Amino acid sequence: MNFKNYINTNTLNLDFNPNPSFIMHLDINSCFATIEQQVNPFLRGKPLVVAAYDSPGGCVIAPSIEAKKIGIRVGMRVKDAKEIFPDVFVLTPDPWKYRSVHLALRKILLSYTNNLVAKSIDEFVLNLEGYPCLREKSIKDVAKEIKLRIREEIGEWMSVSVGISTNRFLAKLASSFHKPDGLDEININNYQKVYSGLKLTDLSGIKSRNAFRLNMMNIFSVLDFYNSPLWKLKASFKSINSYYWFLRLRGWEIDDFETSRKSYGNSYALPKPFKDLNKLSPILMKLVEKMSFRLRKANLKTQGIHLALYYRDGSFWHQGVKTSRVLFDTRDIYKEMLRLLGLSYLGKPVREISVSCFNLVKAKSSQLEFFDDVLKKEKLTESIDEINNRWGEFVVYLAKMVNTKDYVPDRIAFGGVKELEEFTLE
Amino acid sequence: MIQKIDSPVSVKLVFDSKEKRVFPEEIIWNEKVYSIVKLGLHHTFKKGKVLYHAFSVTSKTLFFKLILNTETLHWNLEQIADEF
Numbered sequence: 001m002n003f004k005n006y007i008n009t010n011t012l013n014l015d016f017n018p019n020p021s022f023i024m025h026l027d028i029n030s031c032f033a034t035i036e037q038q039v040n041p042f043l044r045g046k047p048l049v050v051a052a053y054d055s056p057g058g059c060v061i062a063p064s065i066e067a068k069k070i071g072i073r074v075g076m077r078v079k080d081a082k083e084i085f086p087d088v089f090v091l092t093p094d095p096w097k098y099r100s101v102h103l104a105l106r107k108i109l110l111s112y113t114n115n116l117v118a119k120s121i122d123e124f125v126l127n128l129e130g131y132p133c134l135r136e137k138s139i140k141d142v143a144k145e146i147k148l149r150i151r152e153e154i155g156e157w158m159s160v161s162v163g164i165s166t167n168r169f170l171a172k173l174a175s176s177f178h179k180p181d182g183l184d185e186i187n188i189n190n191y192q193k194v195y196s197g198l199k200l201t202d203l204s205g206i207k208s209r210n211a212f213r214l215n216m217m218n219i220f221s222v223l224d225f226y227n228s229p230l231w232k233l234k235a236s237f238k239s240i241n242s243y244y245w246f247l248r249l250r251g252w253e254i255d256d257f258e259t260s261r262k263s264y265g266n267s268y269a270l271p272k273p274f275k276d277l278n279k280l281s282p283i284l285m286k287l288v289e290k291m292s293f294r295l296r297k298a299n300l301k302t303q304g305i306h307l308a309l310y311y312r313d314g315s316f317w318h319q320g321v322k323t324s325r326v327l328f329d330t331r332d333i334y335k336e337m338l339r340l341l342g343l344s345y346l347g348k349p350v351r352e353i354s355v356s357c358f359n360l361v362k363a364k365s366s367q368l369e370f371f372d373d374v375l376k377k378e379k380l381t382e383s384i385d386e387i388n389n390r391w392g393e394f395v396v397y398l399a400k401m402v403n404t405k406d407y408v409p410d411r412i413a414f415g416g417v418k419e420l421e422e423f424t425l426e
Numbered sequence: 427m428i429q430k431i432d433s434p435v436s437v438k439l440v441f442d443s444k445e446k447r448v449f450p451e452e453i454i455w456n457e458k459v460y461s462i463v464k465l466g467l468h469h470t471f472k473k474g475k476v477l478y479h480a481f482s483v484t485s486k487t488l489f490f491k492l493i494l495n496t497e498t499l500h501w502n503l504e505q506i507a508d509e510f
Binding site: 035038039040041042091096097099100101155388389390391392393395 | 428470475476482
């Protein structure tokens with residue numbers, strides 16, 4: 001039933017959604033670390049971290065449940081994790097293991113519903129409304145069955161936290177209540193009790209600045225937030241967000257949109273703080289090659305590029321340009337990127353490079369150029385891509401990248417799901 | 427401690443048609459026979475068009491990561507680790 005049926009003409013007295021819960025949010029607990037423990041039983045029950053690099057400055061991207069219990073957190077440096085627990089085991093990511101588990105989990109979930117969205121490598125949202133699995137079982141029993149099947153079909157060490165509600169936001173919130181291996185529901189019968197136990201900043205999307213905005217309108221708790229009329233929220237947020245929050249907290253769906261891909265990008269955290277152009281440009285080319293290879297594989301070209309640099313001192317520089325020509329060849333995109341790199345603060349040690357392209361266009365027939373043989377270029381890139389597709393990436397590469405073998409390894413984007421489409425659809 | 431190996435290895439792989447289950451039962455490496463007691467994870471990946479199967483397994487005392495190249499049907503030992 002649509003929320004419009006429940007809304008008064010002035011939209012101020014919307015009640016909590018009385019419909020049954022059909023939305024399920026699934027989250028693999030400490031995903032990468034748990035998968036590593038599944039892979040190697042000797043690691044089970046021990047504090048371990050998966051880090052971008054195993055060197056002291058490497059960033060922890062996934063601590064195991066045991067490591068979390070002793071205070072090791074995502075984003076810490078390896079040396080800090082070792083200070084907390086000197087014998088912590090450090091592993092570097094093995095993306096194909098994680099993708100494989102993601103696909104296995106997707107296969108299980110697809111046997112319950114086709115209305116499924118992968119929010120990231122370790123998070124799925126299912127809508128079970130109208131699906132046969134709910135004819136004989138409650139949604140909680142379906143969740144229990146999924147948990148069991150994950151243990152039987154993927155691995156006995158794998159656990160997921162499940163949240164159930166009437167919308168995606170509350171289902172995700174519910175999934176965070178009892179980690180690991182939780183199963184919680186937020187519905188019309190318990191939302192008041194649940195909200196009374198939460199702080200404003202426990203809500204995903206409410207951090208200190210938004211909390212401050214709400215505080216300015218005498219909203220100090222989630223229950224206050226829920227009980228606030230829409231005009232009060234409008235005065236706090238001064239945007240359409242006020243309305244979205246008004247609906248979210250009442251269990252009505254407002255987050256069920258999917259954005260289409262508008263850009264391709266790759267980034268790389270440098271193992272050493274490089275600052276001169278000679279060191280940075282080969283890495284830049286490798287990033288551009290990775291990005292443009294994916295772009296061409298999707299049968300797209302670009303008319304806009306963007307470069308961002310994060311420096312060791314915490315500062316940030318970025319610039320994007322729309323290009324007059326349609327680009328597809330790594331060399332042409334690299335030339336434009338190099339031009340942008342020249343505009344940055346060269347001489348300052350760089351921590352991370354990020355390249356992306358936007359203004360994507362379908363790769364149909366090409367605009368011929370007066371001085372450049374575009375068709376020849378197309379054939380050359382097609383041939384190189386075909387060889388790399390057949391024999392593996394970077395079998396044939398540009399000379400500039402000759403010493404970059406150890407740079408820009410395969411990684412899974414944080415929170416991103418767009419790259420998952422690329423290997424899922426293959 | 428985990429050690430990278432990259433060495434050819436002999437593997438006895440068993441397929442159970444009833445359970446639809448594949449299990450590397452035994453490996454011979456460095457002229458020693460290791461009975462496999464547990465399969466941690468089986469996953470696949472591609473390098474170019476070649477499909478590889480990765481079997482992460484353990485004997486009583488060691489962990490092994492075995493890779494099967496489906497084009498050559500050759501096995502490679504990629505990693506070993508002992509109990510930590």
